[in-house]
Amino acid sequence: MSCFHLEEYVDLQPHNTFGVTVTARYFFRINNTGDLEVLLNSSLFHENRYFILGGGSNTLFAKEKFDGIILKNEIKGIEILSEDDNNTDLRVGAGVEWTSLVDYCIHNDLGGLENLSLIPGTVGAAPIQNVGAYGAELSDVLLDVEVFDMNTGQLAKMSKEECKLQYRDSVFKQTLKKVMICFVTIRTTKALFHGVDAGNAAIQQVLRELGVSKPSIRSVSEAVCILRRRKLPDPKVTGNAGSFFKNVVIDEALRHSIKKIDKDVPLFLRPEGLHVIPAACLIEKCGWKGRQIGQAGVSASHALVLVNLGGATGCDIVCLAELIVRDVEFKFGVLLTHEVNIVK
Ligand SMILES: Cc1cc2nc3c(=O)[nH]c(=O)nc-3n(C[C@H](O)[C@H](O)[C@H](O)COP(=O)(O)OP(=O)(O)OC[C@H]3O[C@@H](n4cnc5c(N)ncnc54)[C@H](O)[C@@H]3O)c2cc1C
Structure with missing residues (x-):
């Protein structure tokens, strides 16, 4: 394939704000739509999966290898x-x-x-x-x-x-x-x-x-x-991707059952009239704020932010997230969903 932007076996640690170590088999920088056309005409593209990457600040690579093509968007102006x-x-x-x-x-x-x-x-x-x-x-x-x-x-x-x-x-x-x-x-x-x-x-x-x-x-x-x-922790100092979970949009029935479990859980109203519970509050009430398992942890300053305290793998962070989801569901009957995109 005649494309000079193609790199192989690229370390993605500088390209994800969690700072997890992951190697991409192929790495292709997109500077214009012409680059995409070249790529689409190649057999490499059709033989591999791909993932579009921006700054990697809302992405968690769960494995240490990405056996496909990373398309790094670098279109400027x-x-x-x-x-x-x-x-x-x-x-x-x-x-x-x-x-x-x-x-x-x-x-x-x-x-x-x-x-x-x-x-x-x-x-x-x-x-x-x-x-x-x-x-x-x-x-x-x-x-x-x-x-x-x-x-x-x-x-x-x-x-x-x-x-x-x-x-x-x-x-x-x-x-x-x-x-x-x-x-x-x-x-x-x-x-x-x-x-x-x-x-x-x-x-x-x-x-x-x-x-x-x-x-x-x-x-x-x-x-x-x-x-x-x-x-918020600075990702340059402590790896993180901002809010790991979404706040929880709830219906009337769930609002009643949560208030029965804990009347102090705050609710706020979004402009479109939906009640929302801050996921951080549910996580904190389950005792997770500031806790860590190995090198993966929950920020002490914001319970919605999962952090890489140094050397955590993507898998460590995914496991921590699963434990949190399980506890919140057990205590409040609420299923937290990820805001961060997990690449498996
Ligand atoms: C400290 C911190 C604070 C944050 N605070 C906020 C906040 O206040 N509000 C908020 O909304 N978010 C916040 N975020 C999350 C994040 O910054 C945003 O979601 C941001 O838009 C992600 O941009 P990115 O280029 O890093 O995306 P990436 O992580 O690279 O990609 C995110 C998703 O978008 C897709 N994608 C990326 N670029 C393209 C493209 N050009 N075309 C198609 N798909 C694409 C990827 O495939 C992936 O699925 C925060 C993150 C951090 C680390």
Whole structure:
């Protein structure tokens, strides 16, 4: 195959924020859609399984070998697609780091992403689980995505509606798994139209500490960064992939039974009217916060975050996650689901 981006037996430890050791049989960097076309015309592609990798910040490799092709999305570029008095639309390469995009927006006084500051990973992965934090989600700003169909080699544009973005979910996690997102288009706001969302109590508290009375997108971004650094372990220091489990959306019957078991379990209401229980609270109430088994552990500062304390394997972390799921189900009758993508 005439493709110079192909590497063999590549150590993926620097490519996953859990920092687990795993060797990829083949590793292929995608810089443009032409690279994908070359790949699709090769026998190598048809003889092997593949996995699309961005920054590896929401991925856990369960085994020490990945006997297939890792497709590392490195499509770059931030392009102004259009602008008027109110908005600027940006078309962004899927391989751009999310934090670089947020920095670009803050630097150019473009609003909409400030509450999503400091989320690791790439722009192309953001629609996969509709990244969200501090009351904001990608769905607030997304216009469309351009995808490459790995079965047919066709390029297509998908509207936000077609992406079916929901709480940490999308069509890409459900029925449309064989596409690579190549570009993402978002709509940002211009200075006079920023809807600065400092309504979140935690953000307000930090803004007070900073002495900010009139929040700007920059000060909200700074507050979010401070909050995140206080709460979440830095993957450069302690391997982790952020929240390992999703918060639990519950119906009325489950709400009653959980309140009978423990009336102190907090509930919050999502904008679409669904009750949600913080999974961290259930994990903490089962005594897991700060515990470790071997080198795999539960963060002492956030019970939703599983950590690699040094030398844990993917399998160690998967086993720990299974124990937690079992305990929470036994105590509360709630089945936790993974937010992190486990590659077997
Ligand atoms: C410390 C920390 C904090 C975090 N905080 C948050 C948070 O606040 N909110 C939040 O939502 N998430 C959070 N995360 C999770 C993670 O940052 C996001 O899910 C991010 O979008 C993952 O990007 P990535 O490029 O690293 O994805 P990867 O881990 O590389 O991939 C994730 C999934 O997306 C698929 N994928 C990746 N790129 C593409 C593409 N171009 N086309 C098709 N499929 C693709 C992969 O196959 C995989 O299934 C956090 C993670 C860490 C480590």
